[in-house]
Amino acid sequence: MNFFLEPLTLLTFFPLLGVLALLFLKPEWRSAHRWTALVTSLITFGLSLWVLDQFNAASGDLQLISRRPWISVAGWDIQYYLAVDGLSILLVLLTTFLMPLSILSTWTAVEERVKDFMIFFLLLEVGMTGVFLAQDLFLFYIFWEFTLIPMYFLIGIWGGARRIYAAVKFFLYTMAGSVLMLLAILWLGVYQGTFSLPGLIDRGGIPGDIQMWLFLAFAAAFAIKVPMWPLHSWLPDAHVEAPTSGSVILAGVLLKMGAYGFLRFNLPLFPEASVRAAPWVAALAVVGILYGAIVSFAQKDVKKLVAYSSVSHLGFVMLGLFALNPQGIQGGILQMVNHGISTGALFLLVGMIYERRHTRDLEAFGGLWKVMPLYGTLTLIVALSSMGLPGLNGFVGEFTILLGAFGSQAIGSYWFAGLAAVGVILAAVYMLTMFQKMFLGPVDKDENKKLLDLNWREILILVPLLVFIFWIGLYPKPFFDLMAPAVEKLLVGF
Amino acid sequence: MLFSEAMSTGFFNLAPLVVLFPGIGLLFNMVFGGRLPEKVVGWVASLAVGAAFVISILLAVSLSAIHGHAEIVSVTEWMSIGSLHLDWAFRVDTLSVAMMLMVSGVGTLIHIYAIGYMHEDVRFKGDPTRFQRFFVFMNLFIAMMMILVSGDNYLMLFVGWEGVGLCSFLLIGFWYDLDILGRPSLENAKAANKAFIANRIGDFGFLIASFLIFTYLGSLQFDLVFAEVEHVAQPVILTITLFMLLGVVGKSAQIPLFVWLPDAMAGPTPVSALIHAATMVTAGVYLVARSAPLYGTVPAAQEIVALIGAVTALFAATIAVAQYDIKRVLAYSTISQLGFMVAAVGMGAYAAGMFHLVMHAFFKALLFLSAGSVILGIERGYHAMSHGKKGHGFHHTDDEVFNPNDMRNMGGLKDRMPVTFWVYLAGTLALAGIPPFAGFWSKDEILLDASLHYPVVYWLLTAAAFMTAFYMGRQVWLVFFGKSRHEAAEKAEESPRIITAPLVILAGLSVLGGVLNLPHFHTLGHWLEYTLGELRISEFSWLMAGQATLIALFAIFLAWLLYGRREQAANEPDALKKLLGPAFVVFEHMYWIDEGYAAVFINRYKDLARFLAEVIDGRFWHDWLHDSVLAAGFGKLARFLADPVDLGLIDGIANGLADLTQWVASRLRRFQNGFVRSYALSVLLGVVLILGYLLFR
């Protein structure tokens, strides 16, 4: 019976209790559903803090292990194996941190089928937490695929006009990548005799050519999820059609699963292939950084703009991870968190204006700072954080990534980091253009003249994000300290 | 004695306060400012900066007590990854303290001035709620500038570097819903964006330079970096310094990134004085001085820096002679003077460059603030004039847009605004380099050094100095002498005490500032030597000084010939225009640089973005590759598998799959009669068959 009380198991599956409670509530009791989901996600967040409390930051090993033999037919060694280390702890915290905020953001935005919405949302949390904690490839795959289903419905039921198209596209793209990953997982499990990740890493010894193929198979799944250029085509559609909270989670957590996959599986399992692939990944990442930044500049839909900016930001993350040195990888991990916070906040902000104006067309706004001073100021701070202003979180991540990539032997050329740094300029261009079109200038549209500024609930959603924007920007040491030993351990193989 | 003990040890620990005080001020005003009267908000902000000034003095005192030895005050670790170690650490040495004193001293005066100025400005522009916001931004700026000058590593410097850029953005766009004439427009906001993005381009250079520094010199902390310089190959240092130069030209508005500074005049006048004349734009000069050990090793880089500075100085001066907007003249003058400073530090004359930096802060802040006073006076006059006719506020008259900045609308203000006139004159003489005003000493030192080491630079700078004296003369005559060319100028009124008091102090500094670094004494030079090592100090030459003075006087005389001897009528073309013809038009339109940039870079970037977004990402990637090839291809496959004959209308994967499912369903339908029992029968049939298969296979 201790099984369910093991910290990580409890953390992962706790939202199911909320789902269970929701099942017993009448569909028309909407606020009861909202409160149940909120309280559940808050308790889950509390649990994750409890996990953080037990986490020993000085060690780079897997900790708080929760492990049981699970399926052992036909000589397969599949385990139920959850554990956390410095690579994943921040992402777990990010997940549980963003959940209550997203749920709060649906308070007035989702009015239909609230019960179903909340159930899907909590299920999604189970899947995401599981992805970050699973240390068995098979278990990981199950969680990985499991996240698809709630997200599919979240987009498909509560989305915008072209939601079905977007949901199907999202589903099929991710599915297509996952299939290859499944094959690679099965190959590893069958030929290496275990599905457990630490076991596989210890065993090692996969020949170079096969490493490359396996690397590519895993990369297919992860690169689509990240998404790396040129596999990003599903992202703008999914973001534009998804409800606000869905976008927040999609950008904040789901995309991180891709980058995390590279970090957790590709790098330690296939070190030789990773080194060989590093310049190519870096090249795609740099193209993504510039491409995303330039394309966002031309967008007229705010949400689409933010979606393309994600392509750019995740390019930075990938560049950092494949720098294969401490600065790059730690910066990459931190940048995942930063992107979750900043872009999450941006989507929340876009959602707030959308609730008021029911449009996201940049041209429909103008001079909003005058009408909604608080909203304007907060958007400015978040936008600055997103474009990497020093003193805010985005800068710390981008700087360390670029510093790492610049001196990286794996990438092998200054040009990548140098070109990526151009992305910093372009980020300022599109973010400021967005800010200018929405908030500056005179209020020349009648619809905008009487907009209400943020209410207390919305402020409550944004304040925690702002706290982290400043905290990480000014004093990122605690965050780096959490991951440093694990990254060091990871890099021993290179 | 306790005090002397504290002087040598205790005061250094106060260094973080130079950032903290303005920070407290801004937080206080942010939280409570909305509920407090304007006076309180303004004085709290001013006091916060004043407190930073006091701290800076204490630091300077302590520093001289230990003979200028650099102190590092570390607050906390910032980040530490692998070999990268960065602290939030304050560096107190003679260079940084000189900057701190200048920033907080001039800053305090400008804050006090702004209490009076903004009080009127927000009323003229019709939104008094922004008073509070102004002082929040100003305090933020001071805090950022302090971080910039006091940081102990390149990254902390960069935090301040971009931070002041942000404040500049916020303050240029302070009237984000108006244009420079107060009409509803996006113009000011565009100017703000332009400044930020031009600065970002410079910051890109800074970033690359810091990556190179870290990669080759192994650290970002100043002392460690400078200690490594000798061990690194020259080409690397050259690359570093050139990328750093990109940062310098961005921040200090040199060719080719100077275009943002003239537009930055959209900000309220105290902003122009503080940020775009005295402090922020000099950050580039400070950076070169700070990186002296890097530049010192590569003469090629020094030469490039010096040349860029000198060319900018002349180039901007030519534009300044043909401007009508009182603040725009000063803006180009600032670019030009920054060129002087950059040239000086580029030549290695750090003492001269820093001397001119401080002097320029005094007299240019003075000139901007006085210009602000002039503008306010004109606005008051216009207000009084239009009050009788209709409504109030100058932007309500639609038939003719009145520009209170336009020198063609001024004239004869000498008598209407005497205090402003006298302080403006002091600033002008200082800028023109007439002895014994402050600008004379500093400019002379730069010219002297150039004449000895870089003749080309010397000639460029001398030409620029000539132009400087000319356009300042032109300005004084156009604004203060002659007859008023507009009714508003006739009715102009002198500004209140709170505005003129800081002006008088600054005027005093502009007159007497030269004592800081008089020939033979070189107080500032020796003070900086503690930090920068043995400096090259050229001895005073009567010949050079006399030559420079004569040139300046001649230029002023020329200005009098054109503008003073005979009065300009209201609608008459500029006197110089008659003389120069087409060349004047070129200057007037600033060589069409803005239009050129727009045509060559900005519009091309927009085209590229649109092309990528619509054609590549939209039509090719999204519509063609995904929808037509992938989705439709899959749809066709599904259709083919489903029923090659039945070519229904299938669109995309969703429909393809749906059709497939429907087809299968229709085949299976005949087995479906809806009776539970017959379903159950098929189950049993299945059981029997499977069991049979297992038995008899």
Next chain:
Amino acid sequence: MVPIEYYLILSVVLFAMGAAGVLARRNALIIFMSIELMLNAANLAFVTFARQYGQLDGQVFVFFVIAAAAAEVAVGLALIVMIFRSKHSIDVDQMSSLRE
């Protein structure tokens, strides 16, 4: 001395009769009883094997099956009552709304 095969074939016969009952009868109640019969047949096989292998686990399983059957009967009968209320019949052939 009863051969184990006898018990097992008896179990199969009872099971097959139950299955036939489920398929042949239209009265929902009788179908239900037939299902109970099938469960019983399975239980008999369980206990027989438990006896043969000398282990208690088989009996425990029967215990669980009985519990499950009790639950199933409770819900099933409730369903039948409900259907009877709306259709006024317990003929399963009348309950063919699944077809549409």
Next chain:
Amino acid sequence: MAVDFELIMFFILAGVGIGTAAGMLLSRSAVYSALFLVLNFGAVAGFYLFLNAPFIAMAQITVYAGAIMVLFLFVIMLLGAEKLTPPEVLPWQRPLAVVLAGILILEAAYLLFLRTPGLGEIQMPGFGPDTSPAAIGAILFGKYLLPFEITSVLLLTAMVGAIVLVRPRKQGGGQE
């Protein structure tokens, strides 16, 4: 060759079991069917005793023959007599069912008697483990604790479900 008392008892009980099962299937009235089933359960309980499973036998009597069948009868009474007026709409259903059941039996017989070597015989009172209620209790609350608890949840759920299902509806309110 001595008459094997046990074998005789087995055949008698088996006859009762099969007979009552057939009676249940063939009787027109649901009440009779239910009563036949009670008898059948009794016969099976007898087998359990032969098979050294007294606890299960008792459970069989109390739960099945007692509780469940009473419930059945109760429902039958509640719903009134069964009247099946419409003719059979599935003409092939009944014969097919019987045939398939027959084939199933034949397959099983083939498997048991022809394909499997002798499984051994069972004697009463046989050897084997302690099958007292105490022993069953020990295993239930030890090795099978989790399933046991889940069973209790299952029963609870069934109870709640049954109540919810037959609860009288208010007009207009309630479920979607």
